[in-house]
Amino acid sequence: MMGSRGADQEERTLEWGQRLMDDRVMTLKQSKFYTAFQDLVQLTLCPPCKEQQQSADIKDTQRRSSLTSEDAALQLESKHSLDKEPVVMQPQEDNPSQSDRSTANTAADEDPSRSNFIDMICYGIGSIEASRNAQFQLAMALSLKDILQLSGTVSIFDPVMTSYDCQLVEHLGIKVLTGDGRSRKPVEVKTLYFMPHCPKGLYSLVLETNWSRKCLDRLAILGNRFTMYDENPSFRQVAKQAPFILPGLSIARISLLPAVKFEDNTVFNDLGFHCFPADQELPDVDLVDREADPELL
Template sequence: MMPDDEFIFVKSRRKNNKRKTLQLRGTISSNTCCVATKESVLGKLESAKQEIQISDFFSLLFELLLQTLNSKSDASVEQIICYGLGNFSENVTSRYQLALLLLLKHGLHTHVFIHDPLFNGVECDLLEQLGCKVIKQNEEGKRTIKIGTKTLAYFPHCPKQLINNFLWSNWNINLENCVIIGNSFSTIIETNTHKHLTQNAAYVQLIFPFVKEMSVVNSFRYNDIFNDLSVHAFPDLKGPSALSLWSSCEEPKYSKDDVELIMQEIIPALKHSNLQ
């Protein structure tokens, strides 16, 4: 039984389909664009949380995450940064991914800071109601973590440019304090040419030899919601082999024609287009 009439099975492994579809539609929603009521969205979220919480997928993921955190001197997580959920009031995949985020928030007893350019006003209100702090500005992933702050970055099915921006913004040994749950770095490296990586994921490419990546077994019953996720840690950035990394610090630049990443400068144009 499907969790929602709108759910469609997709066999493709291309993980950015959700965001590409939304972005190509030019979807920057307003309050009136959200047909679902807050009560109905909260009800569906609670059902998704319950389904995930009793799944083998969640048990294995949380155990893997705790093992990764326990390998550090301090296993606590002071904050979760989340990008890339999309319109969870309308999209089933986004809703399940938010449900997982809320379970992680509860399980780790921590704070959540979250942003997606596609969030509408109703969704922002709901997130605040659920105890999450909504980041108002589209930072394009360029959020700098305070030195020493233990951080879990949760980027489900995000564009590689967003991950790349986050790495650049924290391009120093402080990355040792970060754990990233998101698209497999191995998959990004293996499925893109060197030229494409240099243009769109240079910092992913640079850090890759120093990443400890642990694949998340995708045993959830819907195989395209949590596919290609890995837990990434950076345990050895103080060694001599990593010293040359930090000489690269140029801010990433991408083509405006790139449909994977919603850049801050194009949001006003998208909003204007939706009003016409």
């Protein structure tokens, strides 16, 4: 297995980085952790259509089982009568209501807020050139792109990334965010934030930027499980540095990563998917006397 920089003297070319990341992705995908992780992603981030279909199937089965034999016979006779009647096709322009329904269905199918995730934003991965953990976290980001079949943009930012890191991720098809990378622009399409072991203030900032029912319906966060902050008594003393975490926790549905550990378990430990169900009303957030998170300065 290839190591991080310093483990050998091979020149850090883009080809070297490509081979390194191919190796990291292969190692990740061959682990028992990844098999369980892939199932979790499908269950957590790709369930809407499956759940709706399952619900419809259950209701249909219940309805059918409740029919008496006489009801069933009447339905069958009605169906046969309808089958014998001629079907008259109306020109589309003479049937606007049908056209409207067709257009609405197409729009619903194409609405990114009703389908799979489109974009992914990666924060806090670190320097791929220098850190083995960062390499595996980037491998996870690349794998998530494949699992979710993302059709939009995958972006990345970490202030410790080197110029080589930036060149490598761009070579891998990932956009490097400029400035401080912490955009205050709310998400416009379904977006996964991949934020392993980020500062608490950064999680709070992402939530604050998207603190509306419309935006929260469009995003999920894979990062430090928010329950850690609630369980840690010392967090209460610095909660003003991340005022949106506890309100976010109160409306979040959290799916912890698999119990099957990955290697030494310092790469993906204490992480979870955070989704924000549409039936949860947003709580008020107390911003009085808020403080800056020193980790973000």
